[in-house]
Amino acid sequence: MKSFTYQRADSATLAAAATLKPGAKIIAGGTNLLDLMKLQIETPSSLIDINRLPLDKIEDTPDGGLRIGALVRNSDLAADPRVRQRYGVLSRALLAGASAQLRNKATTGGNLLQRTRCYYFYDITKPCNKRSPGSGCAALAGFNRIHAILGTSEHCIATHPSDMAVAMRALDARVETVDREGGTKVIPIAEFHRLPGNAPEIETSLKSGEIITAVTLPPPPPGVQVYRKVRDRASYAFALVSVAAIVDCTRGRIRSARLAFGGLAHKPWRSARAEQRLTDAPANTATFNAAAKAVLEGARGFGGNDFKIALTRRTLHSVLAETTRT
Numbered sequence: 001m002k003s004f005t006y007q008r009a010d011s012a013t014l015a016a017a018a019t020l021k022p023g024a025k026i027i028a029g030g031t032n033l034l035d036l037m038k039l040q041i042e043t044p045s046s047l048i049d050i051n052r053l054p055l056d057k058i059e060d061t062p063d064g065g066l067r068i069g070a071l072v073r074n075s076d077l078a079a080d081p082r083v084r085q086r087y088g089v090l091s092r093a094l095l096a097g098a099s100a101q102l103r104n105k106a107t108t109g110g111n112l113l114q115r116t117r118c119y120y121f122y123d124i125t126k127p128c129n130k131r132s133p134g135s136g137c138a139a140l141a142g143f144n145r146i147h148a149i150l151g152t153s154e155h156c157i158a159t160h161p162s163d164m165a166v167a168m169r170a171l172d173a174r175v176e177t178v179d180r181e182g183g184t185k186v187i188p189i190a191e192f193h194r195l196p197g198n199a200p201e202i203e204t205s206l207k208s209g210e211i212i213t214a215v216t217l218p219p220p221p222p223g224v225q226v227y228r229k230v231r232d233r234a235s236y237a238f239a240l241v242s243v244a245a246i247v248d249c250t251r252g253r254i255r256s257a258r259l260a261f262g263g264l265a266h267k268p269w270r271s272a273r274a275e276q277r278l279t280d281a282p283a284n285t286a287t288f289n290a291a292a293k294a295v296l297e298g299a300r301g302f303g304g305n306d307f308k309i310a311l312t313r314r315t316l317h318s319v320l321a322e323t324t325r326t
């Protein structure tokens with residue numbers, strides 16, 4: 001392992017400033033970063049530990065939403081009574097992620113910033129544009145069972161691994177940041193994660209010199225909330241396909257719907273067209289088919305992951321049947 005310096009940050013602005021140093025990395029729970037360091041995929045020159053900053057509170061906001069500090073642990077967020085009662089989709093998504101031990105350490109901010117689990121990204125003997133820009137993408141013609149079918153590029157077909165972020169996308173969360181001068185910014189989660197394009201190494205809109213301080217949730221939308229995760233084993237596995245759904249349906253008619261998907265793209269995926277197909281429509285197979293068709297518009301398999309197209313369709317049908325059952 002390459003040697004690195006370690007410092008504890010005294011304030012969020014100092015932590016933000018410290019990230020401007022070449023090779024500097026923020027560490028919070030460390031559940032992803034330490035693995036990456038052990039494999040020499042991340043080789044920071046310095047670690048800035050933010051665990052002592054006062055960013056571990058969950059607070060009500062005046063509009064009826066919640067403000068979640070960046071250092072709130074995944075377990076604490078999932079167990080918070082307000083999250084369980086008003087944002088069930090988020091609580092379930094968190095509990096579907098990782099293992100109990102990891103959830104006890106992993107933080108809200110770190111969860112948003114975790115790196116892909118593409119096998120080739122973790123194998124330094126293989127080409128990977130995300131790890132080593134310009135080297136190629138071994139997954140395109142390789143073993144790509146877990147890879148993306150939407151929003152891909154010829155440079156990268158990796159997926160974003162978070163469950164939490166998928167629920168937050170359905171909830172229209174906003175990411176709050178601070179920079180080295182104390183300037184704050186609010187980034188809608190839809191704009192926080194990026195598609196790979198020709199620069200898959202840039203995964204979020206977070207700039208150097210900025211750190212995440214909180215995530216805010218607007219008041220919960222009306223409707224039944226469901227998080228469904230399909231994976232290779234019942235726990236401690238990443239999603240092949242996941243759906244976060246919030247569907248408001250009365251007497252067989254859908255009034256509104258929000259759908260976000262995990263396991264399909266480089267970022268939590270949302271389809272406005274699919275939601276339009278569901279809005280003010282009867283809750284029946286034809287409507288569900290139209291929504292699935294809209295979600296999968298432009299979907300492309302790469303061999304090993306072709307099955308995700310049919311799996312997404314079936315999973316969405318099942319989730320819509322559950323959320324519209326009267």
Ligand code: SF4
Nearest residue numbers: 118128129137156157
């Ligand atoms: Fe690297 Fe992305 Fe290709 Fe995986 S899919 S090998 S992360 S470039």
